[in-house]
Amino acid sequence: xxxxxxxxxxxxxxxxxxxxxxxxxxxxxxxxxxxxxxxxxxxxxxxxxxxxxxxxxxxxxxxxxxxxxxxxxxxxxxxxxxxxxxxxxxxxxxxxxxxxxxxxxxxxxxxxxxxxxxxxxxxxxxxxxxxxxxxxxxxxxxxxxxxxxxxxxxxxxxxxxxxxxxxxxxxxxxxxxxxxxxxxxxxxxxxxxxxxxxxxxxxxxxxxxxxxxxxxxxxxxxxxxxxxxxxxxxxxxxxxxxxxxxxxxxxxxxxxxxxxxxxxxxxxxxxxxxxxxxxxxxxxxxxxxxxxxxxxxxxxxxxx
Amino acid sequence: xxxxxxxxxxxxxxxxxxxxxxxxxxxxxxxxxxxxxxxxxxxxxxxxxxxxxxxxxxxxxxxxxxxxxxxxxxxxxxxxxxxxxxxxxxxxxxxxxxxxxxxxxxxxxxxxxxxxxxxxxxxxxxxxxxxxxxxxxxxxxxxxxxxxxxxxxxxxxxxxxxxxxxxxxxxxxxxxxxxxxxxxxxxxxxxxxxxxxxxxxxxxxxxxxxxxxxxxxxxxxxxxxxxxxxxxxxxxxxxxxxxxxxxxxxxxxxxxxxxxxxxxxxxxxxxxxxxxxxxxxxxxxxxxxxxxxxxxxxxxxxxxxxxxxxxxxxxxxxxxxxxxxxxxxxxxxxxxxxxxxxxxxxxxxxxxxxxxxxxxxxxxxx
Numbered sequence: 001x002x003x004x005x006x007x008x009x010x011x012x013x014x015x016x017x018x019x020x021x022x023x024x025x026x027x028x029x030x031x032x033x034x035x036x037x038x039x040x041x042x043x044x045x046x047x048x049x050x051x052x053x054x055x056x057x058x059x060x061x062x063x064x065x066x067x068x069x070x071x072x073x074x075x076x077x078x079x080x081x082x083x084x085x086x087x088x089x090x091x092x093x094x095x096x097x098x099x100x101x102x103x104x105x106x107x108x109x110x111x112x113x114x115x116x117x118x119x120x121x122x123x124x125x126x127x128x129x130x131x132x133x134x135x136x137x138x139x140x141x142x143x144x145x146x147x148x149x150x151x152x153x154x155x156x157x158x159x160x161x162x163x164x165x166x167x168x169x170x171x172x173x174x175x176x177x178x179x180x181x182x183x184x185x186x187x188x189x190x191x192x193x194x195x196x197x198x199x200x201x202x203x204x205x206x207x208x209x210x211x212x213x214x215x216x217x218x219x220x221x222x223x224x225x226x227x228x229x230x231x232x233x234x235x236x237x238x239x240x241x242x243x244x245x246x247x248x249x250x251x252x253x254x255x256x257x258x259x260x261x262x263x264x265x266x267x268x269x270x271x272x273x274x275x276x277x278x279x280x281x282x283x284x285x286x287x288x289x290x291x292x293x294x295x296x297x298x299x300x301x302x303x304x
Numbered sequence: 305x306x307x308x309x310x311x312x313x314x315x316x317x318x319x320x321x322x323x324x325x326x327x328x329x330x331x332x333x334x335x336x337x338x339x340x341x342x343x344x345x346x347x348x349x350x351x352x353x354x355x356x357x358x359x360x361x362x363x364x365x366x367x368x369x370x371x372x373x374x375x376x377x378x379x380x381x382x383x384x385x386x387x388x389x390x391x392x393x394x395x396x397x398x399x400x401x402x403x404x405x406x407x408x409x410x411x412x413x414x415x416x417x418x419x420x421x422x423x424x425x426x427x428x429x430x431x432x433x434x435x436x437x438x439x440x441x442x443x444x445x446x447x448x449x450x451x452x453x454x455x456x457x458x459x460x461x462x463x464x465x466x467x468x469x470x471x472x473x474x475x476x477x478x479x480x481x482x483x484x485x486x487x488x489x490x491x492x493x494x495x496x497x498x499x500x501x502x503x504x505x506x507x508x509x510x511x512x513x514x515x516x517x518x519x520x521x522x523x524x525x526x527x528x529x530x531x532x533x534x535x536x537x538x539x540x541x542x543x544x545x546x547x548x549x550x551x552x553x554x555x556x557x558x559x560x561x562x563x564x565x566x567x568x569x570x571x572x573x574x575x576x577x578x579x580x581x582x583x584x585x586x587x588x589x590x591x592x593x594x595x596x597x598x599x600x601x602x603x604x605x606x607x608x609x610x611x612x613x614x615x616x617x618x619x620x621x622x623x624x625x626x627x628x629x630x631x632x633x634x635x636x637x638x639x640x641x642x643x644x645x646x647x648x649x650x651x652x653x654x655x656x657x658x659x660x661x662x663x664x665x666x667x668x669x670x
Contacts, residue, residue, distance in 0.1 A: 194389035197356050202403035202450070203377035212402075216393040 187221030
């Protein structure tokens with residue numbers, strides 16, 4: 001038996017005839033560049049088209065000229081939008097909702113993730129999975145029951161929630177908290193156990209371990225979660241469409257669509273301008289936090 | 305400064321008993337090393353003293369107080385971890401002072417203590433660096449510094465040198481010994497490395513399968529092991545064990561290893577083993593340094609025999625020779641000037657004054 005093993009082992013080592021590592025690598029790189037370029041074009045053309053359209057007058061948009069070129073560039077769409085009270089109200093509502101939602105989400109999901117990742121208590125593993133499962137329930141399934149709940153709530157208490165922008169502060173966290181908790185559990189779990197043991201022996205309470213050790217060390221993860229929560233609340237469309245109706249309560253995505261589409265008249269130039277301006281804040285946040293997002297702060301905690 | 309006492313301490317995880325009833329008394333200022341193979345329960349024992357693991361049964365006392373249900377922060381202990389566990393976002397000074405800052409010590413006091421510890425560990429110029437800018441040895445010094453500044457009752461070390469390379473390990477071993485000689489804090493140190501255990505400890509606790517096999521000074525363990533496990537674990541290369549039995553030849557007690565080889569026992573040993581049954585299955589334990597080259601003038605108790613060597617390992621100050629005796633591989637140590645060659649015969653002598661006789665079934669040293 002021993003001899004057959006030796007023969008089996010010897011056979012493959014003799015037949016090395018495929019190209020070297022570096023040639024394999026070169027081809028892998030070429031393919032990845034090809035697909036990356038393809039993907040970049042695919043995702044960058046729509047915003048480019050939006051920008052081109054936003055620089056045109058309504059007349060030029062409807063004219064049968066080359067749609068990829070601006071013959072009479074104008075900033076009138078931008079000026080009109082930025083001087084209209086409506087748009088600024090939408091922007092303010094969006095900003096308020098997003099900032100509050102991000103704050104609420106972080107205040108809930110960071111301690112929740114810490115508890116689920118570190119304080120082993122009865123049912124903590126099941127609860128962690130349960131948190132993630134709630135994220136899988138689509139909002140299209142939830143909005144009717146939620147609406148009904150708010151109606152019943154206001155029937156009983158007299159507190160009106162429907163058609164108030166702050167109702168979104170209750171609704172959005174149902175989307176953001178489960179996901180942020182889930183990714184924070186992952187980040188916290190990657191912190192070596194000895195780090196909190198050292199802190200506990202140094203005399204830190206659970207709360208101090210969280211604030212003095214875990215939050216600074218898991219900062220990249222917290223920033224990733226913050227970006228996620230911000231993006232979700234900034235871009236959410238269905239919930240604000242359902243729960244808010246008055247113009248002064250609308251957030252931007254819904255506001256642009258409801259105020260700039262009048263019947264079958266589409267103000268394309270302003271719609272595109274509004275969408276572009278709406279995409280700016282997440283872009284700026286990504287640009288500033290990208291380094292943090294990527295950097296690993298755990299380096300040097302343990303041997304490595 | 306305090307003594308540490310363990311009374312019938314048990315740790316059970318569901319079905320598995322990791323620690324099976326340990327009794328241990330550690331005196332004030334003492335340096336005690338828990339040593340044993342992986343899974344022997346030594347780390348669990350240390351973590352129970354630290355309070356990081358609950359104890360299933362028994363009592364742990366620090367400074368006379370039962371601390372079974374006292375949280376780690378109130379036990380006044382400091383711990384050094386195998387992977388250092390430094391806080392990556394803090395500088396060396398901040399790492400060292402974290403515990404003191406949590407306890408709201410005055411700033412001046414913190415600074416004095418950090419400076420003192422940094423000087424003791426020779427890391428004064430590193431205090432403003434982050435852990436990732438330090439080498440493994442420097443990180444381990446910082447981890448020790450973090451323990452020292454607290455002025456705790458007890459130091460706990462959990463395999464602190466296992467992540468370092470061999471040369472640095474020897475150096476840090478000496479550092480740890482120096483620190484202990486200066487601060488004299490009661491220390492419990494866990495390692496799987498018997499050399500570390502022997503060199504550092506006032507007393508060594510050898511553990512196996514969740515039980516204490518033997519407690520003693522390094523010399524006691526080396527010269528008077530209580531069990532086969534301790535005899536084989538302490539000392540490098542390990543002690544040789546050869547199957548044997550006792551017999552009387554012409555009124556003198558002999559130990560017979562094979563049909564071919566039988567040695568008369570020196571008088572002191574003969575008297576000690578007189579009562580052992582002649583048909584009992586025994587093991588002869590001999591350390592490599594007690595199997596040497598034959599000399600022209602054999603000392604009393606030295607018995608000679610000839611064997612063919614399998615392998616030789618020249619170490620410089622001595623040469624290790626390996627040969628087979630009744631199917632067992634035996635290691636001896638000879639003078640490098642002796643012309644020992646592999647696959648050639650050599651005349652060797654065994655020093656029976658330093659022999660150990662063990663019961664093969666129970667592993668107990670007779």
